[in-house]
Amino acid sequence: MAQVAAPPVAQAASAAEDDADTRDVTWTLDIAAPPALRTLLARYLDLSRYLATPDTARVPRGELMRLRQAAPAQARALLETEGYFNASVSTQARDNGSVIALKLLVEPGPRARVSQARVEFEGPLSVAAEAGEPAAVALVDRVRSRWSLPAGEAYTQDRWSSAKGEVLALLRAEGYATAGWSGTVAQVRAVEDRAALFLVADSGPLYRFGAVQVTGLDHVDAEAVQALQTFSAGQPLREQALLDYQDRLVKSALFDSVAIEMEPDPALADAMPVVVKVRERSLQQATLGLGISDNTGPRVTLEHLHQRVFDFPWQAKSKLQLGRTDQQASIDLTSHPLPGPYRNLISASIGQTDASGLEVTSQRARIGRSKDDERLERLYYLEWQRSLTRQLDNGLTVDDTSALSGNYQWIWRQLDHPLLPTKGVSLSLDTALGRSFTTTAQRSGVFGRLNGRLTHYATLGQNWYSTSRLQIGQVLSATDVAVPYSLLFRTGGDDSVRGYAYQSLGPSNAAGTAVGGRVTAVGSVELARPILARMPALWGATFIDAGNAAPDWPSYKAALGYGVGLRWRSPVGALRLDLAYGQQVRKVRLHFSVGITF
Structure with a gap:
């Protein structure tokens, strides 16, 4: 049987009945659009927002029909903000008696692209640039070269607003603090799917x-x-x-x-x-700390800081550290900043450390000056130190040497975060030139010392991170010239070659005790990534370390250590727990540390 369409009067009457129907209805909405646009429409379209809100999930039939009729125009307006000016939008409805199923059909069409972008200037910046002032010319060129919505790029309202904001931010950052727009126009030719951008920035005065x-x-x-x-x-x-x-x-x-x-x-x-x-800060501060390290065991630390000692513009920091194998006492005097900016320093310390079968008693006094910039730290100082080294098992003196040296330390950082870096480079260099004085069989004499450390952080793909480090050091002197034990090299431990005890790698005496080498090289490569998406601060890691210390380069042979670990990226730095196998000693060792070393 042939179906006869209802006359227009009947259709109008049906629509009027729907509009007048005040009965609440249950309904669903399906948005047929590309994924990115579907997300946009689901977030901002009235139909979608009504359905997502419990109070409006059921509405009168008349209200639902009103929302349906308004939906295409509203959707087209939303699509225009994403650069789609020729979108086709329609709706369909299916009523099975209990639920009304609505469907929004979206054909976005081609996306508009920028045909040209022209940025002009007026005000003092324009005058200075036209007069050929280098700084003004360079700034104008930089603004235009950094314009983030050039010809050929897809036009969206967000990118248009963002690009304008970036220009003003740059001008204000360069001293034009009241810079603004005299006018901005986006001429959209919907038929051709293109947009021409014209902007005029009023720089305002250059602030000094x-x-x-x-x-x-x-x-x-x-x-x-x-x-x-x-x-x-x-x-x-x-x-x-x-x-x-x-x-x-x-x-x-x-x-x-x-x-x-x-x-x-x-x-x-x-x-x-x-x-x-x-x-x-408070004039005086005292801090009591408890800590533990696989290198030196548990420790108690007491620190006192005075911001203006004896009413002089100097900071005084006193520290006492008591550990199972490490005891230290020190005082550091640092001047308040001086023009440069520089800070003068005076310090003294005394300590005793047990490592690799040796008891090392050290004394140190230092006077110098430091200068810190945004990425660069420099420290140069004159230092006297003495190292008295005895064997733990029999108390025999291994070394008793003192030295007077001039030192220079240089640290450069280019990191994305000071405590938890994932990208960037840090480089540290230590140099020293001095003369030693000894009571042992070796002779006193002149020596030099060089030590460098390079660390590189990189992001590798999706949630993979690498850390690579390389350290090379050498003591420069005749082989029979005594050098204090504390200036010789030993390796092993959580920030050196994992899988070995702290400072256990290096030349040994007849009793098998590490006495320190005159050359060292240590390398490390580590890969890490978050373990769980819901715990992004907890990472798993795998690593391989290689290094050693030796009397000279011909006798150098690297010891390997490798394993796996956990990283917790806490607000005070990375907490590291590593399980490492030392290939030379054929043992597994647990390492624990907090923070990073430069």
Whole structure:
């Protein structure tokens, strides 16, 4: 039998009846669209939001029909934000008497792409660039080269907004603190699926540093705060200079908090005041610590810090450490920051350590100066030290040597995180030149010492991370010149060659006790990844280490250690637990440590 379509009057009457129907209905929604667009529509479409909310999951039939009728236009508006200006959207409904099944059909069509992007400037930056000022020309070129939505890229509202924000952020970071847009236009030709972008940035004035006002000082002198400045009045007020200044103040260990404020005022642009608000650390602090290491066993540590000892602008840090095989006492005096910025230091220590069958008593005194930048630490000092080494089993003296040396330490870091790096490089170099004085059979004489350590962190694909390290060191002297035990090389332990006891690798005496070598080389490769998705801070690792110390390079032979471990990436650094097999000793050893070494 042939079906006869209802006349228009009947269809209109049916729609009117649906609109007037106030009975609540149960309904479902199926969005037929590409996955990324389906997620967008499911999040923002009224039909989807109503269905996801318990209070509106059942609505009157008339309200549901209204939402259905509005859905295509609303969906097209949402798709336009993703660059689809010629989308075809329709709806279907199937009513089985108990549930109304709605379906949204989406054909997005081609995505609009940027046909051209033109960024122009006005204001002082434009004037300076047209006059040929190198800094202004370079900034204009940098803004245009970094424009993140160039011709050929897919146009979306988010990318358009983000690109505009990046330009203003760059201008403001380079001293144009009140930069804004005079006008921005995205001319979309929907028929051709393309968008032409035109922008004009008003730079506003170039702000320059004026007076720096410091508040919150008590036992720290204003001169110490000013010494950490690397900018001067009249220089362009760049955001990075302020961030670096704040970072140096925090790292000085003089303050609990540091805030730098600057309220841009075009009338003060030539000499913009900067306010530094600090909260000083307590004048005195005492810390009691308990720790354990597979290298030296359990230990108790007592530290005292005085921020202004005897009312001089010097910090005094005293430390007493008592362990099963390691006892140390030290005092470090560090001046408050000086222009440069530099800090002077004076320190002294005495300690006794049992390692590899030896009891080593060391005494040390040092005077020097340090300078720290954002990525670079430098320390140079004059040091006297003495090492008295005895065998633990019979008390016989193995070595009694002192030395006076000039030293230079250099540490450079380019890391994505200071405590938990996954990308970057760190490099440390130690050099020393001195003269030894001994009471043993060897003779006193001149010696040099070089030691370098390179560590590389990398991300390998999806959730795989690698750490590689290489250390090479050598004592430069005649073979019969005595060198203090503490300046010779020994390897083995959790930050050296795992699978071996702490400082157990290296030349040995007739009793089999490691006495230290004049050359060393250690290498390590480690792969790690999170174990569980719900616990991203817990990683599993596998590694191989190789290294040793020797009297000279011809007699050097690396010892291997390899195994597996766990890593917990805590807020204070990585906690490492390793189970390693030492191939030379044919034993399995457990290693435990916290933090990273540079």
